[in-house]
Amino acid sequence: MRRWGSLMTTTKAAARIVLSVAVLAVCAASPALAAEGKGIDGASLPLLWGLPFVGMLLSIAVIPLLAGHFWHHHYGKVALFWALAFLVPFIAVFGSGLAVYEVAHAALLEYIPFIILLFTLFTISGGILLTGNLKGSPGVNTALLAIGTVLASFIGTTGASMVLIRPLLRANDERRHNAHTVIFFIFLVSNIGGSLTPLGDPPLFLGFLKGVSFFWTTEYLFHDTAVIAAILLGVFYLLDRYFYAREEGLPAKVDPTPETERLGLRGRRNLPLLAGVIAAILMSALWQPGIEFDILGTHVPLPSIVRDVALLVLAYVSIRITPEFIRERNGFDWEPIREVAKLFAAIFLTIIPVIAILKAGSEGALSPLVAMVTDEAGNPFNAGYFWMTGLLSGFLDNAPTYLVFFNLAGGDPQELMTTHAVTLEAISAGAVFMGALTYIGNAPNFMVLAIAKSRGVAMPSFFGYMAWSGIFLLPCFALLTWLYFL
Template sequence: MKQLLAIFLITISLSLFTDNLLFANSSTDILTLNEVVSEGGGHEAEHHLPSAWSVIPFVILLVMIATGPLFYEHFWHKNYPKVAVLLACIVIGYYIFVLHNTHGPIHAFFEYVQFIALLSSLYIASGGILIEIDKKGKPIINVILLFIGAIISNIIGTTGASMLLIRPFIRLNKSRIKPYHIIFFIFTVSNIGGSLTPIGDPPLFLGFLKGVPFSWTLTHNFFPWLFTVILFCAIFYFFDRRNKEINPLFADEPENYTSKIKVTGAKNFLWLGVVIAAVFLDPNVKGFEWVPSIPYDGQNFSFVRELIMFSVAFMSFKFASQEAIKGNEFNFEPIREVAFIFVGIFGTMMPALELVASFASSDAGRELISHNTLYWGTGFLSGFLDNAPTYLNFLTAAIAAQGGSINEKMDVVNFAYGMGDFTNSVVQLTAISVGAVFFGAMTYIGNGPNFMVKSIAEQIGIQMPSFFGYIIRFSLPILLPTLVIVWLIFFAFL
């Protein structure tokens, strides 16, 4: 982690230094900028788009994530931090020294810090809560736990709910645990469950920060959420009731269950509450302008919120119940793996996102924008890119296509409710929201909790499918048909 911190500090310092140097010498036209005169008379810097080849490091990273654990496991587990950081540095260097674009890397840096602060604080705080359910792992009990997890995901986020419940879920089924248990947990709790509130999933939170009303997601996403959660619970029940295999290690264990639920380390729920409260300390939200921030490129980047989250991570572990820590077999490897893998993803996906956003806002792109293309476009890219920036790029394009701006809060509000000059915008925003959250379950990297749940399961000893195995065995035959049904019912014929 010290290596990661050092790389971040070097990257941000270099970016800021280069940014100041370039703008100080703007008279030499070293930036090759196109000046766009705004209505207010100001000037806005527009950088050249990245070349198509700059997407190659991102593709290489995805391929290595997919093939590393399968074909060169020893090399991958030993060197994935170096690979991820090296590929990110290649793209960052290209942006800074070739495109003379420091804005992209700096924005990616801040977004990554926000991402890892939330995930690490929720992971560590929930690691100090031990939930023991003294029941036999029956299909109906599992279904109830999955449904409860889908509800909790909207209160403490998909990351919080996943980290809180994955270990109890595994322990409950220890005598008959299979990879499909973990996959359906990822589908239901780590992704689709968090569709009802901005707290539930990062894409919806970004929409809230831009102006989408807090209650909008509950009102418009409820029926797709309810239908899909129930459908997945039913499919899981079909799988689970056919599972009669008992782990030989537990074959002779007496079945004297008390049906009691014991919670150790409940004080860590208070730490989780602090994290959720800190989420709203954003200087860009009306009423919180007083929160100290770092102004850059027309935005105010929070650091108080992230300091609180990192402090919670430290304090919640330092004062955690040792019984809970040992009972959860808690260690830092899952969050370490996520930290390095996603520094690579955030660093290398910049060109892909920028090229997609550029096309979506072009004349050709605008002609293609409809609630159907937004559902599938946002969805498929959310499965392979991080779903939060994908959501934001497609929302930006959809609003711009009707003459609005995502940086104008009233435009966002009017777009959300189909008021003013916006038409068919309610279903478009619903398609973007549902697509970003639901399709995040397509791969291990579609949403942060996916990789963490996989890593925890593997730490315990469960043989999880590879990157491609996950897609071929579960996403394509189970998740994708479900998403097609969701599209047919809620979007296709509107």
Template sequence: MGHQLGLVWVAPFALLLLSIAVLPLLIPRWWESNLNKGLVSATFALPVLFYIFRLDSSRLIETGIEYTAFIVLLAALFIISGGIHLRGSLPGTPFTNTVVLAMGAILANFIGTTGASMLLIRPILRTNERRRHRAHIVVFFIFIVSNIGGLLTPLGDPPLFLGFLRGVPFEWTLKLLPHWLLMITALLIIFYVWDRRWFEAERATHQGAVREDLGVQEKLSVEGKVNFLLLLGVLMVAFVVGRFGVQIGLQSEYARRGGQVVGMGILAGLSMLMTRRETRDVNGFAFYPIVEVAVIFAGIFATMIPALAILEARGGDLGLTHPWQFFWVTGSLSGFLDNAPTYLTFASMASGLMGTEAARLDQLLRATTGGLHGEALLTAISVGAVSMGANTYIGNGPNFMVRAIAEEAGIKMPSFFGYMKYTIGILLPLFLLVTLVFFRP
């Protein structure tokens, strides 16, 4: 299909991204409505959907199933984690914030970047509710917890889970520990210095910063503990159905995705039934953030079909041969396209380059040709897809959700381009360092 599509069909995707970036600045009050966001998504998505339906209806069905599984996973984690409330208070100090971010980076590998983000974003916002400057805390939260933190296990981020389903051994991603340590350590140090600067400025001018010696004001306790079991259930559904779907009677990929959707939907429903309403109320729980993600990403999934199809058909013309090239191209596109299909697209390209079967990434790991190792290519693709999903609000599902929750809490978050100023100033130099240390030609 990619050979039949002209580059003009990438325009709806580019225009949708431009709308997401510009409309909140031009007409902020109008843009607040999820209905209006849906209208914008539909305006750009419908022409693409009609044309793709004529060319290849099966591709449309496949994308629809992927979108449904994507949204149901996010919604289940959002609903279940929204039923967990950490009661008590911590001082909103740079040290406390840094510890929470470090814990989130570890936790993301066990309950996914989405689960860790939804579990920790509200507590860290409450911890810093007396702080005046909080937007930078949320930005670093997205960098660390919502993206780079989930690099060490297939449960951490969707691209790695897809790789696991295609034959990558579960423990292989632990080889990415050096990359994880370098990026997480660097970001935590930068964050601590940054947050310390604002903390001292606020304390000096009495602008609401908590004092460093306040300590814990109220005994810490957890409400809604049953939701921890339900979070574990979500991971078990994703793992068992995805890995052992054939053995339990789900023969086709569509059946396995359907099984995951049903299982996660049931767990989300149980969370709503088993969690006290007071617990959700004190969390400020509302469906607005997940609805916003659903309508925005509906348009993104639809309009990115031509872009991904063109990459699959003509990606070989890009001339990618070295790990550093795969790292940067996979990562750069993951910041604007969903990082899971981008990962699969470039993993398939790497498999073709190494003469192995695209659907079997375990073969890619063992392949060597002309002094080039398939494992080095897959490492570069994995690190690029996961880490550079932090480059924009739309690079990874949790990014938009965290932003929406922060704005609901009254934090004025950077615009689409304002956020990218952080990524250019902080993440770009970090990724250059990663290239020099790990992927230098």
């Protein structure tokens, strides 16, 4: 009965998420205009339209610091406020038809697939339990981060993050100084490790769909990834040794994991489900029957619908076949996915005008940024592509940011893989690596944060995390620029 109650709660929560997005689109709509399917012209938008997005980011950064109790109970209302702060003026200025098209486009092609994938991986990984009293020593922690970094390119940064974050947290649950472990986990497993295949990170997957060969990233980003991963793993080991030494002399914390428990893996029935997630993603890219459905002016391909339904089925199967005690031992609850779903619904909505302005290129309000990626002769400035793609990916969705600069560089995959291979390398590395700069730079970042906080880890604030990323990541990115992009 407990498992059934948990399933019903989960199903209702997921249904509310999807229904909220649908109602938001339909209530604001004029059906005739919504079917037109014409997007907004970013060249006509002033930067003022980006204020709700900035407000949303500042809310995530500041309110938990100033009013943590309020944020914990009302973050959904804050997200709704900023969503309406964009949507109501947008409807007033551009009309309900264009508004419903943009909201439906963002929901059907971006947000709903995004949250379904996260929900599925969150559910399946929560049913995999690494047993045994694994001690979070510097050597063990560094090994777990290294394993996750490699694994991320095969099952994706989201998959690797969801599978390994709980074992890492349990290994360090008797340590007082453990926030840095989660921070470097986000750096390496949730971002940098996903750079070697299109399965690793959404921007590379979009490049694959555009015609970039599957193993191109393996060949051209291997040295970038090896350099930055080796530096960060080495720095982490030394840093963890420092914090580990500080544990000595402090009163011992109670280790909730039994000392006599043997090292093992429970919930192995979920492993084929993870393989099913990868298969569903690949299917949606490789199977092209040419069938699309026009929903409120947005063309949704049949493979995408099949993929999302398959992912939900896999999540349902995981809930049904996983014994409840496994999720209890994992400290599993649904609050992290609820928080991510509500906050990112507002982010995906308020980011609409920002992405439109960026897509306008030299004709948009962000044209000075676009000008930084070409030299005086009009040739690609690879260091500019690396930093502009990366810095924007740290605050915007890194997948559309990748596409914007991919197209600015010519958009021809054959030419980019050969004549301008370094340019494509810079775009790819920037989008993947610099997603680690903020909590919202890549899909799993915020999820890892939410899980760590739910397990009692004193994670830094939004700006506090950026201080960590600035200290440890920016010098690495500067080194990569000097080695490969100048």
